[in-house]
Amino acid sequence: MRAFITGRDPDSTSSHRDVASGGIRAAVLGAGDGLLTNVSLVLGVAGASASSATVRLAGIAGLLAGSFSMAAGELLSVQVQKEMALHELEVERRELSEYPDAELRELAAMYRARGVPYDDAMTVARILSADEKVALDTHARLELGIHPDEAGSPVKPAIFSFVSFAVGALIPLVPWFFGSGTAAVVGSIVLGALMAIGLGAVTGVMSGRPIAKMAARQLAVALVAAGVTFAIGHLLGAGGG
Numbered sequence: 606m607r608a609f610i611t612g613r614d615p616d617s618t619s620s621h622r623d624v625a626s627g628g629i630r631a632a633v634l635g636a637g638d639g640l641l642t643n644v645s646l647v648l649g650v651a652g653a654s655a656s657s658a659t660v661r662l663a664g665i666a667g668l669l670a671g672s673f674s675m676a677a678g679e680l681l682s683v684q685v686q687k688e689m690a691l692h693e694l695e696v697e698r699r700e701l702s703e704y705p706d707a708e709l710r711e712l713a714a715m716y717r718a719r720g721v722p723y724d725d726a727m728t729v730a731r732i733l734s735a736d737e738k739v740a741l742d743t744h745a746r747l748e749l750g751i752h753p754d755e756a757g758s759p760v761k762p763a764i765f766s767f768v769s770f771a772v773g774a775l776i777p778l779v780p781w782f783f784g785s786g787t788a789a790v791v792g793s794i795v796l797g798a799l800m801a802i803g804l805g806a807v808t809g810v811m812s813g814r815p816i817a818k819m820a821a822r823q824l825a826v827a828l829v830a831a832g833v834t835f836a837i838g839h840l841l842g843a844g845g846g
């Protein structure tokens with residue numbers, strides 16, 4: 606997802622496993638956002654004792670607005686990361702052409718820091734510095750943590766964010782396509798709670814933390830959000846008439 610800049614740690618290398626788990630992580634976060642948004646929205650509108658058509662409309666609007674916003678945010682953030690990386694590359698390119706000796710020593714120092722003996726480090730640095738493109742690539746990877754060849758397209762993560770948010774947002778909305786009133790409210794709460802528990806459990810597995818605790822935490826957040834908006838919706842609905 607965000608492999609373009611992997612941080613300045615020269616040891617950070619991306620592997621397929623990281624990319625896959627990054628995708629799952631993004632999906633869990635996106636679905637969690639969607640769930641929280643629409644559990645709140647659906648129950649808030651339902652709390653004002655609106656018709657099920659109104660709840661459906663609000664839920665669908667929330668789903669679309671949130672999904673587009675997530676996708677747009679992803680597009681922008683990937684784009685900004687890309688532009689920042691390109692800028693840093695440009696600075697490095699300039700430094701390489703203006704201060705080749707300093708850059709050579711800098712490169713050798715990075716290998717020495719990794720345990721390569723002085724002479725060998727100088728030899729490696731000289732070989733890598735001989736070719737302009739190789740030199741820039743090496744400095745980018747070791748010094749900036751930028752992987753110039755992995756400049757991923759922002760389209761895939763944007764679609765991914767859209768879909769995962771939409772799935773999360775759809776869950777608490779489902780009962781309102783089949784029912785109304787208290788039954789649908791209960792349906793939203795039950796489905797939302799089950800999904801929150803599921804998402805929390807996945808988070809626990811991925812972070813290596815206690816699964817039950819993570820599931821309970823996610824559930825608590827969803828229930829509090831739902832409870833607060835339901836109460837506010839109820840108050841506004843009763844007051845406003």
Ligand SMILES: [Zn+2]
Nearest residue numbers: 708711744748
């Ligand atoms: Zn450099």
